[in-house]
Amino acid sequence: MMKMRTRIKELRARYDLTQDELADIVDVSRRTMLYLEKGKYNPSLFLAYKVAKTLNSTIEEVFIIEEDERISSSDRGQPSFTQQF
Numbered sequence: 001m002m003k004m005r006t007r008i009k010e011l012r013a014r015y016d017l018t019q020d021e022l023a024d025i026v027d028v029s030r031r032t033m034l035y036l037e038k039g040k041y042n043p044s045l046f047l048a049y050k051v052a053k054t055l056n057s058t059i060e061e062v063f064i065i066e067e068d069e070r071i072s073s074s075d076r077g078q079p080s081f082t083q084q085f
Contacts, residue, residue: 006062007062011061011062036051
């Protein structure tokens, strides 16, 4: 199972931004920003880009995808990058 965590709170603090301020800048509600921060909402690519750009970061620096290491890609029937086609 894949989970997402974010560094939004940490990066917001770097720029002394509140949730309300960041939400206003990227044009979402404070509630959406709260859910993003807690990893309970998966943003669209466009929203992820706007948040990352506002925080002078890349999408990968802000949104971290973590996969359960107990499940390998071959267990899910998906090819791994090391398999040849």
